[in-house]
Amino acid sequence: xxxxxxxxxxxxxxxxxxxxxxxxxxxxxxxxxxxxxxxxxxxxxxxxxxxxxxxxxxxxxxxxxxxxxxxxxxxxxxxxxxxxxxxxxxxxxxxxxxxxxxxxxxxxxxxxxxxxxxxxxxxxxxxxxxxxxxxxxxxxxxxxxxxxxxxxxxxxxxxxxxxxxxxxxxxxxxxxxxxxxxxxxxxxxxxxxxxxxxxxxxxx
Numbered sequence: 001x002x003x004x005x006x007x008x009x010x011x012x013x014x015x016x017x018x019x020x021x022x023x024x025x026x027x028x029x030x031x032x033x034x035x036x037x038x039x040x041x042x043x044x045x046x047x048x049x050x051x052x053x054x055x056x057x058x059x060x061x062x063x064x065x066x067x068x069x070x071x072x073x074x075x076x077x078x079x080x081x082x083x084x085x086x087x088x089x090x091x092x093x094x095x096x097x098x099x100x101x102x103x104x105x106x107x108x109x110x111x112x113x114x115x116x117x118x119x120x121x122x123x124x125x126x127x128x129x130x131x132x133x134x135x136x137x138x139x140x141x142x143x144x145x146x147x148x149x150x151x152x153x154x155x156x157x158x159x160x161x162x163x164x165x166x167x168x169x170x171x172x173x174x175x176x177x178x179x180x181x182x183x184x185x186x187x188x189x190x191x192x193x194x195x196x197x198x199x200x201x202x203x204x
Contacts, residue, residue: 017135022131033120050169078190170192171190
Protein backbone atom coordinates (compact mmCIF):
# COMPACT_ATOMS: atom_id res chain seq x y z
CA UNK A 1 0.00 0.00 0.00
CA UNK A 2 1.34 3.43 -0.84
CA UNK A 3 0.07 6.82 -1.84
CA UNK A 4 1.29 6.39 -5.43
CA UNK A 5 0.57 2.77 -6.15
CA UNK A 6 -2.68 2.45 -4.25
CA UNK A 7 -3.93 -0.63 -2.44
CA UNK A 8 -3.25 -4.20 -3.44
CA UNK A 9 -6.27 -6.53 -3.57
CA UNK A 10 -5.01 -8.28 -0.44
CA UNK A 11 -4.67 -5.01 1.47
CA UNK A 12 -8.14 -3.94 0.34
CA UNK A 13 -9.56 -7.20 1.67
CA UNK A 14 -7.85 -6.75 5.04
CA UNK A 15 -9.14 -3.20 5.41
CA UNK A 16 -12.64 -4.20 4.32
CA UNK A 17 -12.59 -6.88 6.99
CA UNK A 18 -11.43 -4.29 9.52
CA UNK A 19 -14.25 -1.91 8.64
CA UNK A 20 -16.86 -4.70 8.68
CA UNK A 21 -15.78 -5.99 12.10
CA UNK A 22 -15.46 -2.49 13.53
CA UNK A 23 -18.83 -1.26 12.33
CA UNK A 24 -20.54 -4.48 13.44
CA UNK A 25 -19.01 -4.22 16.92
CA UNK A 26 -20.10 -0.59 17.14
CA UNK A 27 -23.70 -1.33 16.14
CA UNK A 28 -24.00 -4.09 18.73
CA UNK A 29 -22.45 -2.06 21.56
CA UNK A 30 -24.47 1.09 20.88
CA UNK A 31 -27.66 -0.95 20.64
CA UNK A 32 -27.00 -2.48 24.06
CA UNK A 33 -26.19 0.94 25.56
CA UNK A 34 -29.27 2.79 24.34
CA UNK A 35 -31.63 -0.21 24.18
CA UNK A 36 -32.65 0.64 20.65
CA UNK A 37 -32.08 -1.10 17.33
CA UNK A 38 -28.97 0.25 15.61
CA UNK A 39 -27.93 -0.49 12.05
CA UNK A 40 -24.56 0.64 10.71
CA UNK A 41 -23.72 0.57 7.01
CA UNK A 42 -20.29 -0.73 6.03
CA UNK A 43 -18.29 2.51 6.05
CA UNK A 44 -16.65 3.95 2.99
CA UNK A 45 -12.93 3.56 3.49
CA UNK A 46 -10.08 5.67 2.11
CA UNK A 47 -6.35 5.54 2.73
CA UNK A 48 -5.08 9.07 2.33
CA UNK A 49 -1.99 11.15 2.95
CA UNK A 50 -2.54 13.50 5.89
CA UNK A 51 -1.87 16.59 3.76
CA UNK A 52 -4.90 15.69 1.64
CA UNK A 53 -7.18 15.15 4.60
CA UNK A 54 -8.70 18.63 4.41
CA UNK A 55 -10.02 17.92 0.93
CA UNK A 56 -12.17 15.10 2.31
CA UNK A 57 -13.48 16.50 5.57
CA UNK A 58 -14.60 20.06 4.80
CA UNK A 59 -13.50 23.68 5.10
CA UNK A 60 -11.01 24.72 7.75
CA UNK A 61 -13.58 27.26 8.96
CA UNK A 62 -16.13 24.51 9.64
CA UNK A 63 -16.71 23.65 13.30
CA UNK A 64 -16.61 20.04 14.47
CA UNK A 65 -16.83 17.99 17.62
CA UNK A 66 -13.76 15.79 17.90
CA UNK A 67 -13.69 12.80 20.25
CA UNK A 68 -10.19 11.39 20.40
CA UNK A 69 -8.08 8.70 21.99
CA UNK A 70 -4.54 7.42 21.67
CA UNK A 71 -3.22 3.88 21.34
CA UNK A 72 -0.29 3.88 23.73
CA UNK A 73 1.31 0.46 23.33
CA UNK A 74 2.52 -1.72 20.45
CA UNK A 75 1.42 0.71 17.72
CA UNK A 76 1.13 4.30 19.00
CA UNK A 77 -1.66 5.95 17.03
CA UNK A 78 -4.38 8.56 17.06
CA UNK A 79 -8.07 7.76 16.74
CA UNK A 80 -10.41 10.71 16.13
CA UNK A 81 -14.19 10.72 15.68
CA UNK A 82 -15.53 13.85 14.01
CA UNK A 83 -19.13 14.96 13.82
CA UNK A 84 -21.01 18.20 13.30
CA UNK A 85 -22.93 19.96 16.05
CA UNK A 86 -26.10 19.31 14.06
CA UNK A 87 -25.51 15.55 14.10
CA UNK A 88 -24.56 15.64 17.78
CA UNK A 89 -27.74 17.55 18.60
CA UNK A 90 -29.88 15.13 16.62
CA UNK A 91 -28.35 12.28 18.61
CA UNK A 92 -28.86 14.22 21.84
CA UNK A 93 -32.48 14.95 20.99
CA UNK A 94 -33.10 11.26 20.32
CA UNK A 95 -31.24 9.88 23.33
CA UNK A 96 -31.55 12.48 26.10
CA UNK A 97 -34.20 14.83 24.64
CA UNK A 98 -31.99 17.92 24.75
CA UNK A 99 -30.35 20.21 22.21
CA UNK A 100 -27.59 22.77 22.67
CA UNK A 101 -26.69 25.85 20.63
CA UNK A 102 -23.65 27.06 22.57
CA UNK A 103 -21.03 24.48 23.43
CA UNK A 104 -18.94 25.09 26.53
CA UNK A 105 -17.91 21.86 28.18
CA UNK A 106 -17.13 23.72 31.40
CA UNK A 107 -20.85 24.45 31.72
CA UNK A 108 -22.46 22.02 34.16
CA UNK A 109 -25.61 22.00 32.01
CA UNK A 110 -23.63 20.13 29.35
CA UNK A 111 -22.41 17.29 31.59
CA UNK A 112 -25.00 14.81 30.30
CA UNK A 113 -24.43 15.91 26.70
CA UNK A 114 -20.66 15.56 27.06
CA UNK A 115 -20.99 12.18 28.78
CA UNK A 116 -23.23 10.92 25.99
CA UNK A 117 -20.76 11.99 23.30
CA UNK A 118 -17.77 10.54 25.15
CA UNK A 119 -19.54 7.22 25.67
CA UNK A 120 -20.57 6.98 22.02
CA UNK A 121 -17.08 8.04 20.92
CA UNK A 122 -15.51 5.46 23.20
CA UNK A 123 -17.73 2.74 21.75
CA UNK A 124 -16.86 3.70 18.17
CA UNK A 125 -13.13 3.99 18.82
CA UNK A 126 -12.99 0.81 20.92
CA UNK A 127 -14.91 -1.09 18.24
CA UNK A 128 -12.32 -0.30 15.60
CA UNK A 129 -9.37 -0.78 17.95
CA UNK A 130 -10.73 -4.21 18.88
CA UNK A 131 -11.15 -4.98 15.18
CA UNK A 132 -7.51 -4.09 14.54
CA UNK A 133 -6.45 -6.18 17.53
CA UNK A 134 -8.42 -9.13 16.19
CA UNK A 135 -6.84 -8.85 12.77
CA UNK A 136 -3.22 -8.36 13.86
CA UNK A 137 -3.50 -10.67 16.91
CA UNK A 138 -2.09 -8.08 19.31
CA UNK A 139 -3.70 -6.30 22.26
CA UNK A 140 -3.93 -2.55 21.75
CA UNK A 141 -4.38 -0.28 24.77
CA UNK A 142 -5.95 3.15 24.34
CA UNK A 143 -6.47 6.17 26.56
CA UNK A 144 -9.88 7.30 27.84
CA UNK A 145 -11.50 9.50 25.19
CA UNK A 146 -11.41 13.28 25.36
CA UNK A 147 -13.50 15.83 23.52
CA UNK A 148 -12.83 19.07 21.68
CA UNK A 149 -15.22 21.49 19.96
CA UNK A 150 -13.43 23.83 17.59
CA UNK A 151 -12.74 24.89 14.04
CA UNK A 152 -11.42 22.13 11.79
CA UNK A 153 -8.27 24.18 11.29
CA UNK A 154 -7.58 24.07 15.03
CA UNK A 155 -8.32 20.34 15.23
CA UNK A 156 -6.02 19.62 12.28
CA UNK A 157 -3.26 21.69 13.90
CA UNK A 158 -3.65 20.12 17.35
CA UNK A 159 -3.23 16.61 16.02
CA UNK A 160 -0.56 17.64 13.49
CA UNK A 161 -2.57 15.88 10.82
CA UNK A 162 -1.21 17.75 7.81
CA UNK A 163 2.31 17.96 9.24
CA UNK A 164 2.98 14.23 9.26
CA UNK A 165 6.02 12.93 7.40
CA UNK A 166 5.85 12.59 3.63
CA UNK A 167 4.55 9.18 2.65
CA UNK A 168 2.63 8.63 5.89
CA UNK A 169 -0.94 7.47 5.44
CA UNK A 170 -4.05 7.44 7.54
CA UNK A 171 -7.29 5.53 7.40
CA UNK A 172 -10.38 7.67 6.84
CA UNK A 173 -13.80 6.09 7.33
CA UNK A 174 -17.13 7.77 6.64
CA UNK A 175 -19.77 6.04 8.70
CA UNK A 176 -23.54 6.06 8.63
CA UNK A 177 -25.79 4.45 11.18
CA UNK A 178 -29.53 4.37 11.75
CA UNK A 179 -31.43 4.50 15.02
CA UNK A 180 -35.18 4.05 14.80
CA UNK A 181 -35.16 5.10 11.16
CA UNK A 182 -33.06 8.25 11.63
CA UNK A 183 -29.70 8.39 9.82
CA UNK A 184 -26.58 9.75 11.51
CA UNK A 185 -23.20 10.48 9.96
CA UNK A 186 -19.74 10.66 11.49
CA UNK A 187 -16.14 10.41 10.32
CA UNK A 188 -13.37 8.40 11.92
CA UNK A 189 -9.62 8.84 11.46
CA UNK A 190 -6.91 6.36 12.31
CA UNK A 191 -3.42 7.84 12.10
CA UNK A 192 -0.44 5.66 13.14
CA UNK A 193 2.42 7.67 14.66
CA UNK A 194 5.55 5.68 13.82
CA UNK A 195 4.53 3.11 11.23
CA UNK A 196 2.46 2.97 8.08
CA UNK A 197 -0.87 1.20 7.78
CA UNK A 198 0.89 -1.29 5.50
CA UNK A 199 3.38 -2.05 8.28
CA UNK A 200 0.48 -2.64 10.64
CA UNK A 201 -1.25 -5.24 8.48
CA UNK A 202 1.69 -6.78 6.60
CA UNK A 203 2.05 -9.60 9.10
CA UNK A 204 -1.61 -10.62 8.91
